[in-house]
Amino acid sequence: MAKMPVTLTLNGMERAGFADPGQNLLEFLRRGLGDLSPKYGCGQGTCGACTVTIDGETQLACLVxxxxxxxxxVGTAAGLANGAELDPLQTAFMDHFAAQCGYCTPGMLVSARALLDRNPKPTREDIIEAISGNLCRCTGYEPIIEAILAVSEGRTGP
Amino acid sequence: MNARTGGFEFRKELFADERDDDLNEIGKRIRRQDIEGHVTGRSPFYDDHLFDGLLHMRCVRSPHHHARIGRIDTAEAERMPGVVRILTGKDVPQNLNTLLSLLDFGLDDEPVLSVDKAAYKGEPVAAVIAQTEAQARAAVKAVRVDWQPLPHVLDPEEALKPGAPTVCETYPGNAFVYHGKYDHQKLRYGDVEAALRQADHIVEGRYQMSPIEQAPIETCGAISAPEQNGRWVCYTGTQALFFSLGTASKVLNLPSSRMHFIGGTVGGGFGGKVDSIHEPLSILGAMLTGRPCKSQWDREEEMQVGAPRGAERWYITDGVMNDGRIVARKFTGYFDGGAYTRLTSYAVIKGVGHLPGPYTIPNVYADAYCVYTNRTPATAMRGFGITGVDFAIEAHMDKVAETVGMNPIELRILNAYRDGDMKAHRREAKNCAFIECCQVVAEKAGVTISPEARAASSKTGGGGERARLPAFTATDEHGRVEGFESGSYARKGGAPAAPGIPAELTPDRPSPPTLPTARPVETPPTPAPAPTTPDQEKPAARTPQRRSGAVRFSSISGFRRR
Amino acid sequence: MTVVETYPTLAEAARAIGSDAAYMGGGTVMMREVNAGEAPARLVRTNDPALAQIRAAGDAISLGAGVTMSAILADSGLDFLHPVARQIGSPQVRNMGTVGGNIFSPHPYGDFAVALLALDARVTMAAGGARPIEELLRGRDHSPGLVASIDVPRPAPGAFGFKKVSRVKPKGVSVITIAALVNRTGGRVQNARIAWGGMGPGPVRGAAAERALQGQMIDDAMLDRLARTAAEGLDPPTDPLASSWYRREVAGVHLARLLRSMEGR
Amino acid sequence: MALHRGRGFAAINYPIGMNLGGDPSQALVHSNPDGKFTVALSAIDLGQGMKSVTRQIAAETLGVPIADVYVDTADSDTGPHDMGSFASRGTHRMGNAVIMAAKEARSVMLEAAAEELEVDASDLVTDGKGNIHVRGAPSRTITTMAAAQAAQFKQGRTIAGRGIFLIPLSDVNPETGEMSPVTTFAHAALLVEVEVDDETGEVAVTDMQSAYEVGRALNPGLVEQQLRGGAWMGMSHAAWETTEPYYPDRDHGAVDFNHYLMPGPGDLAPHHISVLERPAADGPFGGKGPGEMCANPVLPAVVNAVYDAVGVRIDELPVTPEKVLRGIKAKGGARPRQAIQSASSAKQENF
Structure with missing residues (x-):
C-alpha cells in the first residue's frame, strides 16, 4: 500500500510527511507531523475537537x-501563540475559567480565532453560531462565550 | 438570550459563625494549574503519547442481545494485511472479573473477552491487533463467529419474573445477591404499612430514569508499551489510576510492581472512565506482541458499548397528613444493571443509604434491586445511585404538594431534615443546609412562603423526638435467595479469598504459556492497623434489632472481614 | 482499506468511477465512512475548478456541484438560499459540505436538497443531459451518475420559505425540514411546491399539502385545515430524534407556521 | 397555539465520597532545596480541577504562596495510592490527605527555621508570602527558601510529609439497611422556568435560579465551573439525553453527537447561582464536593415546571416533545396551572 508524500504549510512552517491511503488529516497531523493539538473526539464530524483552518477556513481535520x-x-491551536506570547483568546480562556477538561479547548480556540479574524465585534449570537460545531461536555459554553466577548470588547483580566 | 455570565452570588451571611474566611489561598479565584497546557494544546492526554510502531487493537463484538458462541474462526483475519495477532478469551490469564472485587464486593461475573456466550449487543469476543487502525477494522470484519441466538430480556421487571432468560449465570435469578441472602437491598425503618393506614392521603408514583451516556469528548482508551526491566507502561485516560492498575493486575495475573501507570490528564470522564476496560487489554496486547499497543473506543463504541449510567425505575408511595407532613414513604427500585455487575450493585446501596431523600420521615421502607438485562452493562455516571432516585423523589414531592394544596417549597421545608434528626439508615443528621437552600431560592425567585417556612433553620428544631429510633420496625425475609453463602454482599460457597489485590486473584489454573513473564503473585504485607476514624457519624443510640450477616469487607487498604 | 483516486476533470472522474467506487465531494458524509472502515475500496474525486463555480444569468442560477454552503452564504446574489445554507451543519461543515453532496446525503442530512426540491431545480449530469431534481432524488440510491451542476430558478420575492425543526440550537440535525414555494395568482395559490425532509426516506414532495393549498387564499382557517392534513400519505421514519408518530403529528403545525411567517403574520 | 410558561422547584442533598467509606487517598509533599514544594498524588484531573484545588490546599496548609507549590499527578511510580476521581470524593478525601502531608512538611520546615532563628518552633508563623517569622516580631524572620536550604544542606532534615485520609468501611445490615454512609452532604435547591409549546410539545428552559451549599468554595472559579456545567448537564438529562430513546427497546440507540442529543450553546438558559457555605467538620477547610450534586435538582425541577405550564406529568425521562405532546392530547389540550408564579412571571404568549 503506497504512502503518499504530502507537503503543506503548518502554522507558518513548511512540513512534509507520508500519508496512508484514506488517512484523514487529523491522524496525519498528529502521528505524521507530531502536532497533537487537534484532538480525536468522534471521527464523524460531529464534535469539533479536531477543528483546524485550511487556507483560513475552519474545517474538521477528521473529515479531510x-x-x-x-x-x-493549515493552522492549528498549536500555532495560535506568537512564540511565547499567547493569543489574547488564550489568555482570556485562562482568566475566565473557560476550560475544564481542556479536550475541546484547542478546537474551540481555532473556531473562536476564525470568528474574530472575520468579525472582530461579534454579538453573543454570532459567537454561539461560531462555536456551535465545537462540543463542550463539561460545559463550558457560558464562560467560553464570555471569554470571546471579553477579547472582542478589549477587556483584559478575569 | 441575555444570560448573566461569570460569577455568582455568595451568601456569606449564612453559617458565617462556622467559617474562617481569613485565609491566604483558600477561597480565592486562582487560575487552574493546568490551564496554560489546555489553551496551548500541550496538555498530555493519553493519546498524545507517540510511539514508533504503535499497534491498534479493535474488538469483534456480538451482533445479538444474547447468543451462545460457537466456533470463533480467526484464520482468514489473521492472514489479512497488517494483522499481528488476534486475542480471544483463552489469551486472558484471569478471564473473569468484577470491577468491585478490589473491595471484595460481588462475585466475578464478567469476562474480558467472552468465551461461552455474549449477553449484550456489542460484547467483545476477540481483539484484533494490527499495524493500522484501518487494518484492524478490516480484519475484525473477517473474524467468523458461529452465533446461536438465545432468548433475551430487556426490561428489568420482566427479567425478575419466573421463566425469564438467565442473563448472567453467576446470578441465575437475574438479580444481584446482597449479603448472600436477598435478591435486593432492604431498608426498614418503622412500620410503613401501619403509617400508610393512618395517613390522610396516599400519593403514588412511578418514575423512569433514562440510561445516560457519559459522553466525554475524549473517548476511553489506553496505550501500553514494553518498558525497561520487564515492566509495562500504560498511558491511560482512567478516572481511577489504582482501580485500573488493580484490575489489570488481577486479570493479567501480574504484580502491580511490573506495571507503570501514567494518567491524570483526562478529557472528561463523568464516571465512564472507571471501568478499566482498555488498560488490561492494551497491556495484554503489548505483552503478547512485544510492541506498543493502543486500545481505544471510537465514538460509536463509546455511545453503545461503553457502559452508560443505567436506567432506573422507582415506585414511590407516600402517606401524607392534611397539614403536609409525610408520615410514611415506601420505595421499590429497579436498577437496570445490564448484562454484568460493574458498579450497579454498589450504586443500589448508595441509593438506599440516601433514602428517603433530605426529609425526616418516621416510617421508611425500600426494596432496591440490581437487575441483569441483556443490554450494555451499566456503570458510574455523575450522581450514580442518587440522580435517578432524586428525580423520583422530587417529582413525587410536587404531587404531594398538589395533593395537600401546599406551596411546594413550603412542603419541602416542613419535611426537611435538620441537625440532630435520625435518618432512615439510623445515623443522626448534621451539617444540614437544605432548608437554607430552599429559602434562598424562594427569596430570589420571588416565591412567597409562609413566615414559619421563612423562619425555619437547619440548626434548630431537629433532634429530640426526631432523633428517636422507631419503637418498632417491621422486618421480613421476602426475597430470600438460596445457594449463596451469607457473609458478604454476594458470596457463593467456598473458602473466603485472601485479602489484598494479588491474593484475590490466585489463578485456579496455570498461566498460559503465551505470558513468559508471568510470575507467582507475591503475598501482600500484613495490613496496617486502621487509622482513627475522622469525625464519623455517630452511630444510632439504640442497637438495631438484628445485625446478623453484617460484615466488613476487605479492601485494598488492608481491612479484613471479621 | 480505501484508495483514493483524484482526477483533474469531472469527466475523467465520471469515466473512472465504475460500480465498485464511490464519489467523494466535500467529504462530510463519505469521510466518516472511510474512518469507520465502511467506505468502498475505491473513492473517486476531482479537483475540477468548474465544480466550484456559481453562475447567475438573470433569475437563472447555476451552482456547481462542488459549491460549498459557505460559498453560497458569501454570495449576496443568492440571498434566497442563505436561510437554507445557514442551517446546514456547523460552520466547519458549511466550509466543507457541497451542494452536490447534499443531494446524496442520507436522512437526517440533506436539508439543502429539500430546498432544491421545492424550488424545482434541474440537475445537469457529468455525462450530459439535465433532469428534474425530483427524478434524481427518487433514483439517488441507484448510481445515477455524477452531478455537474444544479440550475435553480430564482423564486418570486416572498414566494419561498424554509424551516428546519431541530432539537439542538443552533445546529441540531433535522427532525423535520420544510421548504415551500408558494406562487399565487390573484391571491390564490397556484401549483405550490412543498418539500419535506424527515418525512420519508429522503426529501419528498408533500402531495397532500400541495392539494390542500391549490387554489386557496391563505388565511387562518385554511392554515388550520392544512395543519391537520399536511402529513397525509407520508411515512416518516422513527429514529433517535423523533418517532414516526411525532413527525406526523407536528409536520402540519410547522408547515402552517412557516406559511404564516411567509405571510408576515 | 400557545407558549405556556411554567415554574418548577426541586431540592436535594448529596452524599460526598464513596458511600460506605473504605476509600483511602494518600498524598506526599516534599520541598526542593529552594523551598519550592511538589505534591505527588495519584488522583485524576478530568476537568474538575483536582490539580488546582490540591495545590491551593497544600499552599494554604504549608503557609507558602501558591506559586511555590506544584501538583504532580498521576504516575503510579511516584504518586501513592488513591481510589480515584468519582463519587464526589476527590476534594474531600484527597484534600484531607494533602492537608495531613502538608502539615507534616510544614512542621519540619518550621523546625528548620527555628534552629536558624534560635527560637522555639511553636513560636513561628508563616505569612503566606514566603516568609517565616516569630509571632509578634515580624523582624525576626527567615524566608522559606533559606529555611529549606538550611534543612537540606546544614541540618540534614527532610522537609516532607505523608498524608492519608480514610473513612473506614461501613457495615450494612441486610435486614434493615442500617449503615454509616458518608459523613458529609452537599445541598441544592433550584427553580427552573420553562416555556412549553402546546402544539409541538417542545420545551425550552428559559431561566434557572439556584442555591448550592458546597461546604466551602475552595476556589470559586472551579466551583462555578462545576455548578454551571453540572446544571447544564442536568438540563440535558432532563430533556435531551438518552442512549436508548425508546427504552427498554434497544433500537435506535444513538451512535454520534448528532443523534445523542445535548443542548447546544443556543439552548443555554440564564442561570443565577447563589453559593452557601456550611463547612463540613471533616472536609478540607470545610469543603464538600460540588461536582455531582449540581446536576440533580434540574431533572425534577424541569418535569415539575412542565406540569406547572401545561398540566402534564412527565414521569419518564427525558422530557421529549413527543411525551409532552401525547400528554397534552390525552388531556384534550394544555391545562396551565402556574402554581408557583411570582408576581411578574405569569403570562401566556400567543404566536
Whole structure:
C-alpha cells in the first residue's frame, strides 16, 4: 500500500510527511507531523475537537483526506501563540475559567480565532453560531462565550 | 438570550459563625494549574503519547442481545494485511472479573473477552491487533463467529419474573445477591404499612430514569508499551489510576510492581472512565506482541458499548397528613444493571443509604434491586445511585404538594431534615443546609412562603423526638435467595479469598504459556492497623434489632472481614 | 482499506468511477465512512475548478456541484438560499459540505436538497443531459451518475420559505425540514411546491399539502385545515430524534407556521 | 397555539465520597532545596480541577504562596495510592490527605527555621508570602527558601510529609439497611422556568435560579465551573439525553453527537447561582464536593415546571416533545396551572 508524500504549510512552517491511503488529516497531523493539538473526539464530524483552518477556513481535520492538503496552509491551536506570547483568546480562556477538561479547548480556540479574524465585534449570537460545531461536555459554553466577548470588547483580566 | 455570565452570588451571611474566611489561598479565584497546557494544546492526554510502531487493537463484538458462541474462526483475519495477532478469551490469564472485587464486593461475573456466550449487543469476543487502525477494522470484519441466538430480556421487571432468560449465570435469578441472602437491598425503618393506614392521603408514583451516556469528548482508551526491566507502561485516560492498575493486575495475573501507570490528564470522564476496560487489554496486547499497543473506543463504541449510567425505575408511595407532613414513604427500585455487575450493585446501596431523600420521615421502607438485562452493562455516571432516585423523589414531592394544596417549597421545608434528626439508615443528621437552600431560592425567585417556612433553620428544631429510633420496625425475609453463602454482599460457597489485590486473584489454573513473564503473585504485607476514624457519624443510640450477616469487607487498604 | 483516486476533470472522474467506487465531494458524509472502515475500496474525486463555480444569468442560477454552503452564504446574489445554507451543519461543515453532496446525503442530512426540491431545480449530469431534481432524488440510491451542476430558478420575492425543526440550537440535525414555494395568482395559490425532509426516506414532495393549498387564499382557517392534513400519505421514519408518530403529528403545525411567517403574520 | 410558561422547584442533598467509606487517598509533599514544594498524588484531573484545588490546599496548609507549590499527578511510580476521581470524593478525601502531608512538611520546615532563628518552633508563623517569622516580631524572620536550604544542606532534615485520609468501611445490615454512609452532604435547591409549546410539545428552559451549599468554595472559579456545567448537564438529562430513546427497546440507540442529543450553546438558559457555605467538620477547610450534586435538582425541577405550564406529568425521562405532546392530547389540550408564579412571571404568549 503506497504512502503518499504530502507537503503543506503548518502554522507558518513548511512540513512534509507520508500519508496512508484514506488517512484523514487529523491522524496525519498528529502521528505524521507530531502536532497533537487537534484532538480525536468522534471521527464523524460531529464534535469539533479536531477543528483546524485550511487556507483560513475552519474545517474538521477528521473529515479531510490528508492527501488533499498538498500545498495548502493549515493552522492549528498549536500555532495560535506568537512564540511565547499567547493569543489574547488564550489568555482570556485562562482568566475566565473557560476550560475544564481542556479536550475541546484547542478546537474551540481555532473556531473562536476564525470568528474574530472575520468579525472582530461579534454579538453573543454570532459567537454561539461560531462555536456551535465545537462540543463542550463539561460545559463550558457560558464562560467560553464570555471569554470571546471579553477579547472582542478589549477587556483584559478575569 | 441575555444570560448573566461569570460569577455568582455568595451568601456569606449564612453559617458565617462556622467559617474562617481569613485565609491566604483558600477561597480565592486562582487560575487552574493546568490551564496554560489546555489553551496551548500541550496538555498530555493519553493519546498524545507517540510511539514508533504503535499497534491498534479493535474488538469483534456480538451482533445479538444474547447468543451462545460457537466456533470463533480467526484464520482468514489473521492472514489479512497488517494483522499481528488476534486475542480471544483463552489469551486472558484471569478471564473473569468484577470491577468491585478490589473491595471484595460481588462475585466475578464478567469476562474480558467472552468465551461461552455474549449477553449484550456489542460484547467483545476477540481483539484484533494490527499495524493500522484501518487494518484492524478490516480484519475484525473477517473474524467468523458461529452465533446461536438465545432468548433475551430487556426490561428489568420482566427479567425478575419466573421463566425469564438467565442473563448472567453467576446470578441465575437475574438479580444481584446482597449479603448472600436477598435478591435486593432492604431498608426498614418503622412500620410503613401501619403509617400508610393512618395517613390522610396516599400519593403514588412511578418514575423512569433514562440510561445516560457519559459522553466525554475524549473517548476511553489506553496505550501500553514494553518498558525497561520487564515492566509495562500504560498511558491511560482512567478516572481511577489504582482501580485500573488493580484490575489489570488481577486479570493479567501480574504484580502491580511490573506495571507503570501514567494518567491524570483526562478529557472528561463523568464516571465512564472507571471501568478499566482498555488498560488490561492494551497491556495484554503489548505483552503478547512485544510492541506498543493502543486500545481505544471510537465514538460509536463509546455511545453503545461503553457502559452508560443505567436506567432506573422507582415506585414511590407516600402517606401524607392534611397539614403536609409525610408520615410514611415506601420505595421499590429497579436498577437496570445490564448484562454484568460493574458498579450497579454498589450504586443500589448508595441509593438506599440516601433514602428517603433530605426529609425526616418516621416510617421508611425500600426494596432496591440490581437487575441483569441483556443490554450494555451499566456503570458510574455523575450522581450514580442518587440522580435517578432524586428525580423520583422530587417529582413525587410536587404531587404531594398538589395533593395537600401546599406551596411546594413550603412542603419541602416542613419535611426537611435538620441537625440532630435520625435518618432512615439510623445515623443522626448534621451539617444540614437544605432548608437554607430552599429559602434562598424562594427569596430570589420571588416565591412567597409562609413566615414559619421563612423562619425555619437547619440548626434548630431537629433532634429530640426526631432523633428517636422507631419503637418498632417491621422486618421480613421476602426475597430470600438460596445457594449463596451469607457473609458478604454476594458470596457463593467456598473458602473466603485472601485479602489484598494479588491474593484475590490466585489463578485456579496455570498461566498460559503465551505470558513468559508471568510470575507467582507475591503475598501482600500484613495490613496496617486502621487509622482513627475522622469525625464519623455517630452511630444510632439504640442497637438495631438484628445485625446478623453484617460484615466488613476487605479492601485494598488492608481491612479484613471479621 | 480505501484508495483514493483524484482526477483533474469531472469527466475523467465520471469515466473512472465504475460500480465498485464511490464519489467523494466535500467529504462530510463519505469521510466518516472511510474512518469507520465502511467506505468502498475505491473513492473517486476531482479537483475540477468548474465544480466550484456559481453562475447567475438573470433569475437563472447555476451552482456547481462542488459549491460549498459557505460559498453560497458569501454570495449576496443568492440571498434566497442563505436561510437554507445557514442551517446546514456547523460552520466547519458549511466550509466543507457541497451542494452536490447534499443531494446524496442520507436522512437526517440533506436539508439543502429539500430546498432544491421545492424550488424545482434541474440537475445537469457529468455525462450530459439535465433532469428534474425530483427524478434524481427518487433514483439517488441507484448510481445515477455524477452531478455537474444544479440550475435553480430564482423564486418570486416572498414566494419561498424554509424551516428546519431541530432539537439542538443552533445546529441540531433535522427532525423535520420544510421548504415551500408558494406562487399565487390573484391571491390564490397556484401549483405550490412543498418539500419535506424527515418525512420519508429522503426529501419528498408533500402531495397532500400541495392539494390542500391549490387554489386557496391563505388565511387562518385554511392554515388550520392544512395543519391537520399536511402529513397525509407520508411515512416518516422513527429514529433517535423523533418517532414516526411525532413527525406526523407536528409536520402540519410547522408547515402552517412557516406559511404564516411567509405571510408576515 | 400557545407558549405556556411554567415554574418548577426541586431540592436535594448529596452524599460526598464513596458511600460506605473504605476509600483511602494518600498524598506526599516534599520541598526542593529552594523551598519550592511538589505534591505527588495519584488522583485524576478530568476537568474538575483536582490539580488546582490540591495545590491551593497544600499552599494554604504549608503557609507558602501558591506559586511555590506544584501538583504532580498521576504516575503510579511516584504518586501513592488513591481510589480515584468519582463519587464526589476527590476534594474531600484527597484534600484531607494533602492537608495531613502538608502539615507534616510544614512542621519540619518550621523546625528548620527555628534552629536558624534560635527560637522555639511553636513560636513561628508563616505569612503566606514566603516568609517565616516569630509571632509578634515580624523582624525576626527567615524566608522559606533559606529555611529549606538550611534543612537540606546544614541540618540534614527532610522537609516532607505523608498524608492519608480514610473513612473506614461501613457495615450494612441486610435486614434493615442500617449503615454509616458518608459523613458529609452537599445541598441544592433550584427553580427552573420553562416555556412549553402546546402544539409541538417542545420545551425550552428559559431561566434557572439556584442555591448550592458546597461546604466551602475552595476556589470559586472551579466551583462555578462545576455548578454551571453540572446544571447544564442536568438540563440535558432532563430533556435531551438518552442512549436508548425508546427504552427498554434497544433500537435506535444513538451512535454520534448528532443523534445523542445535548443542548447546544443556543439552548443555554440564564442561570443565577447563589453559593452557601456550611463547612463540613471533616472536609478540607470545610469543603464538600460540588461536582455531582449540581446536576440533580434540574431533572425534577424541569418535569415539575412542565406540569406547572401545561398540566402534564412527565414521569419518564427525558422530557421529549413527543411525551409532552401525547400528554397534552390525552388531556384534550394544555391545562396551565402556574402554581408557583411570582408576581411578574405569569403570562401566556400567543404566536
Amino acid at each position: 483526506l490528508a492527501e488533499t492538503t498538498e500545498g495548502r496552509t
